Each structure stands twice: as C-alpha cells, then as structure tokens.
Amino acid sequence: MKIVIKYLLMFCLFISGMLLVAQNDDNFINQDPKFTIRGSVKESDTRNPIQNVNIExxxxxxxxxxxxxxxxxxxxxxxxxxxxxxxxxxxxHIIQNDDDIQVEVEPNEEENFKLSKSKKISNTRKPETFNALMDSAKAYLRKDAKKSIQFIADALSESKSSKENSGAYQVLGDIYSYWKQHDLAVSNYRISLQNSNSSSVKLKLADAYMKNKNYQESIETYKDINRRDLSNWQLTDLYEGLGDVYLLTKSYNLSIGAYEDGLKVAQKHLITPKITDLNSKLAQVYNAKGEPQKAGAFFNKSMRLANTENKKRAVEEKIKVADFESEKNNYDDEIELRKEALNTINEIETTDANIENESPLTPQKQNYKIGNAYASQRDYGNAIPYLQKSIEEADSKEDLIVQKDATRKLSEVYRDAGQFDKALLAYQDYVDLVDKLYSRKEQEISQAARFSKDITSKQNRILSLESDRALSESKYQLSEEQAKRQKLIIYSLIGGLFLLLVGAFLMFKYIKQQRLANNLLALKSLRSQMNPHFIFNALNSVNSFIASNDERTANKYLTDFSLLMRAVLENSEEDFIPLEKEIKLLELYTKLEHFRFQDKFDYTINVDENIKVEDFVIPPMLLQPYIENAVWHGLRYKKTKGHLEIGIAQTKQDEIKITITDDGIGRKKSKSLKTENQQKQNSKGMGNIKKRVSILNAMYKDKVDVFIDDFQDEEDTGTKVVVTLKKD
Structure with missing residues (x-):
C-alpha cells in the first residue's frame, strides 16, 4: 500500500510540474506587481527638456x-x-525599484553641426593624438565595447602610416575577440596584417579562426608563422594553440605532439605557468583519447605544479582534476578535491571581488557539484545541505543558471529521498526560476542583437574609412607614378655622376700605381748609381796599397772588400733590409776605411742593448755615404788623430736614431779644400741620398728622416748626421 501511495504522489508531482510549465506565461505576468515610475529626458549640456521621446x-x-x-x-x-x-x-535601462529616472542625453554625431549651429554653441575640440586615442581604446576594451570601437575609428582618422593602421586594427580585433565577436576579430586581424606583417598578430588571427570554428584556416595560419620571429613565450603559445585546434578536430596524436613541443620550450626556458597549462592540456587530450591512466598522471603533475603558483591557478587546476574524477565516477576523490577548492575560493573572494558568475571559481558552482556528487552516491543527507547552500549563494549573486540547476537537483534529491512535499515545493521554485531565466534570456538576446547591430554599424563605418584610405592610397600611387618619371631622370643624372666619380677614382688609382712604379724605378736607378761610386772609391784604396808595394795588406783589404761587395750586390734590389744586416755592413765598411787610414782616426760603433734590431728595417747603402764623407772629407785632413762614432739608440717604442759624428775639419773647411771636380762628385753623391730619402718617405709615409749639422764649436768642428728610422 505504501509503495502505491509513493508512486501516486510522484505522478501527482510530475503532473503539477507539467501544469506549472504550461502556465509559464501567466506565472511570469503575475510574478511581480506593477508599479508606476516617473522620469524625465533632458539634454546634458543645456538641460532643455526633449518632447515626444518614445518610452517603451x-x-x-x-x-x-x-x-x-x-x-x-x-x-x-x-x-x-x-x-x-x-x-x-x-x-x-533595467528597472530595479520605483525611484524616479533622470535621463540626460547627448545629440547624435550626425546632428552635431546642425544643433550646434542653431544653438550657437562652439563645438571646437582639440583633436587627440593617435597614441592618446589608442590608449583610450585599450582602457575601454573590457568596459565598453562601443566606446572603445569609437576611439579606434577616431584613431584611424588620425593615423599617418601603415604601421599605425596595423596597430589600430589589431586592437580592434582584440576588442571583438574579448566580446566574442570572433568573425569580426578575424576580419580586423587580417586587415592589420595587410597593413604590416606581424607574427604576434598572426598568433591572434589563428586563435580567432579557432574560436570561430575555422579550424583548417587556424592550422594553416599557425604553420605559416615564422617561428624565428617569436619570443619563447609566443613560441609556446603557438604550440599550445596548435594543440587546441587538433584537440577540437579530434586529431589527438597531433594534439599531443604539439603540446609536447610547447612543453619542451617551456621547460627549457623555465616558463612555469605554461608548464602547468600544457601538462593540464596533455591530461585533457589523453582523457578525450580514452587513456585515463595517462590523463591521471598528467593531471597529478599539473596539480603539483599549480600548487607552486598562486592560489587562483592552483584552485583552477584542482577543479579540472575534480571534473576528471567525476567523469570516472570517483565521487569520493571528486568531493574531497571540491571541498579543498571551496575553501580556497572563499579565501580568494575576500581579496578578489571580480570573479564573475561565468567563472568555475564560484562557491555556488562547487557546492552544486559537491551536492550532485553526493546525490550520485545516494548520500541524500549530505547532498541536500550543499545544494541548499548553492541555491542561497546563487540567489545572492544573481546566478540564475546555477540556482535553477541546483533547485532542480534538490527537487530530484527530495523525491529520491521520499520527501515528496519538499520535492514539489522545490520543483515549483525551479519552474519560477525557469520563467525568470527565460525573461532574462529574452532581454540578453535583445541586448546582444542591439550590441551586434551597434558594433556592426561601427565596423562598417571603420571599413568605409579603410576604403577611403585605400582610395586615397590609389590616388597617391597615381601621383607617385608621375613622380617616378621625374625621379628616373634625376637618378639617371646621379648615376652618370657616379660613373664619372668611379672613372675618376680608377684614373687616380692608375696614376698612383704609375707613380709607385716610377718611384720604384727611380730608387733602382739611384741604387745603381751608388754602387759604381762605392766600388770606385774602394778600388782606389786597393790601388793605393798596391802602389806602395804592400801586397799582403792589399790582399787582406781585397778579401774584406770582396765580402762587402758581395753583400752590397745582394741588397742592391731591395728597398729595405734588416737593420741587423746593415749594422754588419757598416762594421765591415768602417773596418776597411780604418784599415787604410789607421793613423787618421779611430772609431766606435755603439748599439743600444735594448733595441730589438730584428724589428727595424733600413734602406741599403743609406748610412755608408755619410761615413765615407766623415772619413774622406773630415777626418783625413785633420792634423791630429780623430774619432768616428756611430751610435744607434731607441728614443721611442717605434723609432730609433742612428747618429754618425766625427771631429774632423767640418763641412765648411772641407768644402774650401775641394777641387771643383770633387765638389761635383760630392754634390752628386749627397743629392742621390736626398732623392732616395724623399722617394722612400713618399712611398712609406715619412719612414726616414736625415738631419746634418756641425758637431762642435771648436777648431775642428766636425759633422753630426742624425738618421731617424721609424718602425713599420
């Protein structure tokens, strides 16, 4: 008998519910009492009332x-x-109470000129800069789509470059993407890329394609991005987005591959949030693929990682794992996770009051799901309090969807628990909530339609601006074509001038090479003139020994002379020889001259020990004529025995000085003793040296410097020759 009564009550409850649904419209009409409100409509600037305004x-x-x-x-x-x-x-305006309504309005933009003219109100406004308008658009992006889009339109009118246009359309795409107008987001990201190619915009375009369910276009866009242009974070975003698209198209293996590639980049560069997200997404794709064990392993890893981040991220991951456990009917694990999440959510709510009802991080949703899990276990005693709490919280936060679902579930729990009177009351509440939700959905649909109409109108206006800009660019290109012809003539003239300059440069280079060749030839000629002069003087010395019947001395002199001659002839083709070799030649030559005039002078050759003689080079036969002059024209005519000193010292790191001094009769007295023929010979020899030095300095940038002066102020004034030699 009790079973019959139970099923009879259940049948009555069902019939009552059907009747309540059938009377939906009447219940809605009688839901709240009517009341009268008063209001006024005035202009915001003049405060003048506006007549015949439609109030509906x-x-x-x-x-x-x-x-x-x-x-x-x-x-x-x-x-x-x-x-x-x-x-x-x-x-x-949504009616909340019976307070009077004061409406202040501004004229439409199309009527601005007419109204301002009739009222004689100045409407001059300093135009904002492009960057300021873009900042305003970004500020209103999440608050007021219409205002934000209007700022973009104003910014485009102030734009002066393709780069600025690209930035404006990118932000416009961001606005539409945030407000879930993904088709418009796609259009504007594409326009942005037409103005300026950007890998970051391509990432956004691929994401917009995916959200607009253009999956193949999304995949192609992701693959078309040049990955070298991306930062490490963006590269991770690319792999993550690609994995998301493959998951939506049920290409699970490709999705896993993309997520794993992104995870490698994130782990390599320590991008912690992405490591957590990708582990979580790998868990989801393995779950969708039907591999719950692998999914569970990745979920455990993602939950551990999330716990190392902020509380909000940790609780988000915990809820995902709870959903996973619910799918596997592991209700005990699900309930434990949701209770932990609920405690954290309550902590978060105290610091972050901006959690929207759409977020999974709301206590009403988690209480509802805990109650649902208990109900699935037929634990009605625990299910009822959580469902009741969910209904209370949803009511306080005006979350009609959760309130409706929780109320229906509570009715079912009461029914299954045998509390039919409470089940009926809960079901009546559920029907009332359906009515409210239906009414609200109607308003939301109406508002969404208006919103869509408004933004479509503004988008069309922006596209017309883009068309005008494109037309202006085409006109500009026509004028550019005309300018190109003039530029072609100018460039031709510049090209001709350039060719002349190149020709002049080649001519200069040729002349320089010829000059170098002439200098080399001149040096060779001068060196060839020095050798006969030197040989002639040396042979005179040999002749004087033979004339005096001193054959032994003549033979010894001739032997040393042959060594010297061989070295001189070997160096005759060189512009420079090592300083070390020149010093040996000077020692040999001075030894020969001293051998002949032993009673006329002594000599010393001093080389500074600190000099690295191997680092310096010197023109061959440069010093010999000065030593020859010192001996033959200075010391030879001295009444007493003189002295010849050759000193080599380093004055700077890249410079040495070679000093040849004698205490002979001096240049002035020597000149007075010379015959006319001897003066000519000496003049030619010294002139030869001067020419060689001049040519060498022209070729090697002042490498050699020669200074000649009197040595002292006594009777035998002597001569001092200073040769300065620079390192390469």
Missing part, C-alpha cells in the same frame, strides 16, 4: 514625454525601459 517597456507598455520632457509608465521589477528619439542614441 520590454514587457509591453508605451508612452511619450510631454513638453517638459516628463513621462510616467507602469513597469515591473526587472523590466527593460527603452528610450528612443531621432536626435540621440537609444538608451536602455
């Missing part, structure tokens, strides 16, 4: 404003008031 209520009812701009109309709480007039944008 979404649930029915219509009136207009009088000559004073006032109106009154019957409404219910939750109704939407629609205020329309041709001179301003339509205003929408």
């Amino acid at each position: 209520v979404s649930g029915g009812g219509y009136t207009t404003t009088d000559i004073f701009g006032n109106f009154k109309i019957e409404v219910r709480k939750g109704d939407e008031l629609i205020i329309r007039h041709k001179d301003f944008e339509t205003v929408y």
Whole structure:
C-alpha cells in the first residue's frame, strides 16, 4: 500500500510540474506587481527638456514625454525601459525599484553641426593624438565595447602610416575577440596584417579562426608563422594553440605532439605557468583519447605544479582534476578535491571581488557539484545541505543558471529521498526560476542583437574609412607614378655622376700605381748609381796599397772588400733590409776605411742593448755615404788623430736614431779644400741620398728622416748626421 501511495504522489508531482510549465506565461505576468515610475529626458549640456521621446517597456507598455520632457509608465521589477528619439542614441535601462529616472542625453554625431549651429554653441575640440586615442581604446576594451570601437575609428582618422593602421586594427580585433565577436576579430586581424606583417598578430588571427570554428584556416595560419620571429613565450603559445585546434578536430596524436613541443620550450626556458597549462592540456587530450591512466598522471603533475603558483591557478587546476574524477565516477576523490577548492575560493573572494558568475571559481558552482556528487552516491543527507547552500549563494549573486540547476537537483534529491512535499515545493521554485531565466534570456538576446547591430554599424563605418584610405592610397600611387618619371631622370643624372666619380677614382688609382712604379724605378736607378761610386772609391784604396808595394795588406783589404761587395750586390734590389744586416755592413765598411787610414782616426760603433734590431728595417747603402764623407772629407785632413762614432739608440717604442759624428775639419773647411771636380762628385753623391730619402718617405709615409749639422764649436768642428728610422 505504501509503495502505491509513493508512486501516486510522484505522478501527482510530475503532473503539477507539467501544469506549472504550461502556465509559464501567466506565472511570469503575475510574478511581480506593477508599479508606476516617473522620469524625465533632458539634454546634458543645456538641460532643455526633449518632447515626444518614445518610452517603451520590454514587457509591453508605451508612452511619450510631454513638453517638459516628463513621462510616467507602469513597469515591473526587472523590466527593460527603452528610450528612443531621432536626435540621440537609444538608451536602455533595467528597472530595479520605483525611484524616479533622470535621463540626460547627448545629440547624435550626425546632428552635431546642425544643433550646434542653431544653438550657437562652439563645438571646437582639440583633436587627440593617435597614441592618446589608442590608449583610450585599450582602457575601454573590457568596459565598453562601443566606446572603445569609437576611439579606434577616431584613431584611424588620425593615423599617418601603415604601421599605425596595423596597430589600430589589431586592437580592434582584440576588442571583438574579448566580446566574442570572433568573425569580426578575424576580419580586423587580417586587415592589420595587410597593413604590416606581424607574427604576434598572426598568433591572434589563428586563435580567432579557432574560436570561430575555422579550424583548417587556424592550422594553416599557425604553420605559416615564422617561428624565428617569436619570443619563447609566443613560441609556446603557438604550440599550445596548435594543440587546441587538433584537440577540437579530434586529431589527438597531433594534439599531443604539439603540446609536447610547447612543453619542451617551456621547460627549457623555465616558463612555469605554461608548464602547468600544457601538462593540464596533455591530461585533457589523453582523457578525450580514452587513456585515463595517462590523463591521471598528467593531471597529478599539473596539480603539483599549480600548487607552486598562486592560489587562483592552483584552485583552477584542482577543479579540472575534480571534473576528471567525476567523469570516472570517483565521487569520493571528486568531493574531497571540491571541498579543498571551496575553501580556497572563499579565501580568494575576500581579496578578489571580480570573479564573475561565468567563472568555475564560484562557491555556488562547487557546492552544486559537491551536492550532485553526493546525490550520485545516494548520500541524500549530505547532498541536500550543499545544494541548499548553492541555491542561497546563487540567489545572492544573481546566478540564475546555477540556482535553477541546483533547485532542480534538490527537487530530484527530495523525491529520491521520499520527501515528496519538499520535492514539489522545490520543483515549483525551479519552474519560477525557469520563467525568470527565460525573461532574462529574452532581454540578453535583445541586448546582444542591439550590441551586434551597434558594433556592426561601427565596423562598417571603420571599413568605409579603410576604403577611403585605400582610395586615397590609389590616388597617391597615381601621383607617385608621375613622380617616378621625374625621379628616373634625376637618378639617371646621379648615376652618370657616379660613373664619372668611379672613372675618376680608377684614373687616380692608375696614376698612383704609375707613380709607385716610377718611384720604384727611380730608387733602382739611384741604387745603381751608388754602387759604381762605392766600388770606385774602394778600388782606389786597393790601388793605393798596391802602389806602395804592400801586397799582403792589399790582399787582406781585397778579401774584406770582396765580402762587402758581395753583400752590397745582394741588397742592391731591395728597398729595405734588416737593420741587423746593415749594422754588419757598416762594421765591415768602417773596418776597411780604418784599415787604410789607421793613423787618421779611430772609431766606435755603439748599439743600444735594448733595441730589438730584428724589428727595424733600413734602406741599403743609406748610412755608408755619410761615413765615407766623415772619413774622406773630415777626418783625413785633420792634423791630429780623430774619432768616428756611430751610435744607434731607441728614443721611442717605434723609432730609433742612428747618429754618425766625427771631429774632423767640418763641412765648411772641407768644402774650401775641394777641387771643383770633387765638389761635383760630392754634390752628386749627397743629392742621390736626398732623392732616395724623399722617394722612400713618399712611398712609406715619412719612414726616414736625415738631419746634418756641425758637431762642435771648436777648431775642428766636425759633422753630426742624425738618421731617424721609424718602425713599420
């Protein structure tokens, strides 16, 4: 008998529910009592009332404003008031209470000029810069789509380059993406890329394609991105996005491959948030693929990683794992995870009051799911309190969807628990909530339609700006074609001038090479003149020994002379020889001269020990003529025995000085003793040296310097020759 009564009550409950649904419209009409509200519509700047404004209520009812701009109309709480007039944008207002409504409006942009002219109000405004308008657009991106889009339109009118256009359309795409208008987001990202190619915009375009369900276009865009242009974070985003698209198209193996590639980049560069996200997504794809064990392993890893980040991220991951456990009917694990998450959510709510009802991080959703899990275990005693709490929280936060679902579940739990009277009451509440939700959805659909209409209108206006800009660019290109012809003539003239300059440079280079060749030839000629002069003097010395019947001395002299001659002839083709070799030649030559004039002078050759003689080079036969002059024209005529000194010292790191001094009769007295023929010979020899030094300095940038002066102020003044030699 009890079983019959139970099923009879259940049948009555079902019939009552059906009747309540059938009476949905009547319940909605009688849901809240009507009341009258008063209001007024005025201009915001002049405070003048506006007559004949259309006042409409979404649930029915219509009136207009009088000559004073006032109106009154019957409404219910939750109704939407629609205020329309041709001179301003339509205003929408949700009725919350019976307070009077004061509406202040601004004229439409199209009427600005006419209204300002009739009222004689100055409408001059300093135009904002492109960057300022873009900053304003970004500031309103998440608050007011219409304002943000209007700022973009204004910014485009101020744009002066393709780069600025690209930036503006990119932000416009961001606006549409945030407000879930993905088709418009795609259009504007594409326009942005037409103005300026950017890998970061391509990433956004690929994501917009995916959200607009253009999966193949999304995959192609991701693959077309040049990965070298991306930062490590962006590269991880690319692999993650590619994995998301493959998951949506059920290409699970490709999705796993993309996620794993992204995980490698994230781990290599220690991008912690992405490591957590990709482990979580790998878990989801393995779960979708039907491999719950692998999914569980990745979920455990992602949850451990999330716990090392902030509380919000940790609780998000915990809820994902709870959903996973629910799918596997592991209700105990699910309940434990959701209770832990619930405690964290309550902590987060105390610091972050901006958690929206759409977020999974709401206590009403988690309480509902805990109650649902208990109900699945037939633990009605624990299920009922959580469902009741979910309903209370959803009611306080106006989350009708969760409130409706929790109320229906509570009715089912009461029914299954045998509490049919409570089940009926809960079901009645559920039907009322369905009515409220239906009414709200109608308003949301109406608002969404208006929103879509508004942004489409603004988008069309922006596209017309883009068309105007494209037309202006085409006109500009036509003028550019005309300018190109003039540029071609100018460039031809510049090209001709350039060729002349190149020709002049080649000519200069040729002349320089010829000059170098002439200098080399001149040096060779001068060296060839030095050798006969030297040989002639040496042979005179040999002849004097033979004339004096001193054959032994002549033979010894001739032997040393042959060594010297061989070295001189070997060096005759060189511009420079090592300083070390020149010193040996000087020692040999001075030894020969001293051998002949032993009674006339002594000599010393001093080389500074600190000099690295191997680092310096010197023109061959440069010093010999000065030593020869010192001996033959200075010391030979001295009444007493003289002295010849050759000193080599380093004065700077890259410079040495070679000093040849004698205390002979001096240049002036020597000149007076010479015959006319001897003066010519000496003049030619010294002139030869000067020419060689001059040519060498021209070729090697002042490498050699020669200075000749009197040695002292005594009777035998002597001569001092200083040769300065620079390192290469």
